Amino acid sequence: MKTCLVVDDSKVIRKVARHILETLDFEVREAGDGREALDSCLDTPPDVILLDWNMPVMSGMDFLRALKDSGLPTRPKVVFCTTENGMAYIRAAIEAGADEYVMKPFDRETLESKLQIVGVA
Amino acid sequence: MPPPQSTASAMNMIAALLEQRSGQQIAANRAWRIETALKPILRERGLANLDELVAQLVAARSGELGDQVVDALLNQETSFFRDAAVLDAVGDAVQEMRHQVSDRRLRIWSAGCSTGQEPLSLAMLFAERGMGDGLCAPEIVATDLSPAALARARSGKFSQFEIQRGLPVRRMMTWFDSQGGDWVAKHDLVRRVQFRQHNLTADPAPPGKFDIILCRNVLLYFSPAMRRTVFDVLSSAIRPGGLLVLGAGETVIGQTEHFTPSERFRGFYRAAIPSLHTSRAAAAG
Numbered sequence: 396m397k398t399c400l401v402v403d404d405s406k407v408i409r410k411v412a413r414h415i416l417e418t419l420d421f422e423v424r425e426a427g428d429g430r431e432a433l434d435s436c437l438d439t440p441p442d443v444i445l446l447d448w449n450m451p452v453m454s455g456m457d458f459l460r461a462l463k464d465s466g467l468p469t470r471p472k473v474v475f476c477t478t479e480n481g482m483a484y485i486r487a488a489i490e491a492g493a494d495e496y497v498m499k500p501f502d503r504e505t506l507e508s509k510l511q512i513v514g515v516a
Numbered sequence: 517m518p519p520p521q522s523t524a525s526a527m528n529m530i531a532a533l534l535e536q537r538s539g540q541q542i543a544a545n546r547a548w549r550i551e552t553a554l555k556p557i558l559r560e561r562g563l564a565n566l567d568e569l570v571a572q573l574v575a576a577r578s579g580e581l582g583d584q585v586v587d588a589l590l591n592q593e594t595s596f597f598r599d600a601a602v603l604d605a606v607g608d609a610v611q612e613m614r615h616q617v618s619d620r621r622l623r624i625w626s627a628g629c630s631t632g633q634e635p636l637s638l639a640m641l642f643a644e645r646g647m648g649d650g651l652c653a654p655e656i657v658a659t660d661l662s663p664a665a666l667a668r669a670r671s672g673k674f675s676q677f678e679i680q681r682g683l684p685v686r687r688m689m690t691w692f693d694s695q696g697g698d699w700v701a702k703h704d705l706v707r708r709v710q711f712r713q714h715n716l717t718a719d720p721a722p723p724g725k726f727d728i729i730l731c732r733n734v735l736l737y738f739s740p741a742m743r744r745t746v747f748d749v750l751s752s753a754i755r756p757g758g759l760l761v762l763g764a765g766e767t768v769i770g771q772t773e774h775f776t777p778s779e780r781f782r783g784f785y786r787a788a789i790p791s792l793h794t795s796r797a798a799a800a801g
């Protein structure tokens with residue numbers, strides 16, 4: 396079973412994501428901010444991270460940087476979630492190391508298609 | 517008093533209109549969708565129910581209202597890189613065919629292309645595999661019955677919802693520009709596809725022969741007899757030995773003699789190559 400770490404400061408969004416991911420047969424872990432997420436990754440790296448881009452404690456960008464510097468042998472795939480869809484904004488996240496992006500709110504089909512694209516579904 | 521409900525006979529007449537114009541049948545247990553799909557037209561015309569719509573359809577001189585009704589009832593569900601592995605295999609097949617054919621462009625027909633995601637996905641794929649320009653770029657002809665779907669396809673404009681279904685972000689960044697909340701395909705992408713209106717159940721195939729025909733998720737709701745007719749049309753348009761690609765779960769088996777499962781490409785069908793005997797007979801007759 397593949398694992399997905401859901402990183403979002405909103406409990407509601409985590410719950411929605413968990414629900415969808417479980418129907419897609421993922422084992423789901425949650426983190427409320429980037430620091431918690433980093434600890435969780437260093438402890439046991441997930442296959443994929445669903446990453447909120449605008450978090451208060453540690454932004455998505457900072458999290459990606461920290462993940463890169465953490466020395467994990469294999470980096471989990473990262474799908475970042477956002478409510479903005481400007482090209483510059485998306486490009487910056489991809490250049491920072493995200494593999495895919497998904498706009499909030501998303502439905503099951505959309506998330507599944509993104510997970511397939513990064514090769515974990 | 518609420519307006520009287522639509523009668524079953526009005527629904528049946530509308531289902532019959534759809535089948536007559538498009539070949540698409542509506543299963544009895546999905547008849548409720550008719551009213552939902554036609555709500556906007558009812559509202560726009562101030563009609564209380566489907567019976568009043570039928571009355572207008574009968575009275576109408578031009579077929580315009582009929583076109584609008586049929587358009588609203590067609591299932592146009594699609595996405596970029598739908599069944600991505602299948603499109604990859606189309607890319608492989610094109611590369612293989614290129615080895616045999618070097619003096620002309622290969623020709624691909626996307627039949628029932630809806631709002632264009634399928635042919636545009638092919639165009640991206642070919643360009644990325646070094647088959648984007650010149651003789652080695654396949655010609656892509658994309659057709660659909662629905663003028664509204666084709667207008668959207670030609671505009672190359674997709675909502676956020678449509679764009680993130682199946683389209684990898686890097687491809688999106690390469691081939692699309694963001695515009696307000698939407699995404700618009702670059703001219704360099706849209707120019708690679710020729711969109712045309714075409715009814716698979718009524719029109720002769722587009723001119724010329726095709727090396728590969730995709731007709732995915734179109735024939736699902738056709739009657740067996742209508743499917744047979746469409747396979748005849750597709751067969752008239754394909755080169756001997758050419759490939760037919762259907763949707764997941766669709767098959768030619770038991771429905772036509774013109775195509776047989778391809779041994780080389782799983783899930784694809786190979787157009788029969790006329791034997792010397794039959795081609796001589798055809799030449800004589």
Ligand SMILES: C[S@@+](CC[C@H](N)C(=O)[O-])C[C@H]1O[C@@H](n2cnc3c(N)ncnc32)[C@H](O)[C@@H]1O
Pocket residue numbers: 537538539540590591592593594595598627628629630631634659660661662665714715716717731732733734763
């Ligand atoms: C479900 S979509 C499939 C789109 C695409 N091929 C795919 O697989 O994603 C089916 C399309 O077939 C078109 N269609 C239905 N009946 C047709 C007919 N008789 N001739 C041409 N197109 C037709 C519809 O307008 C619709 O756009």
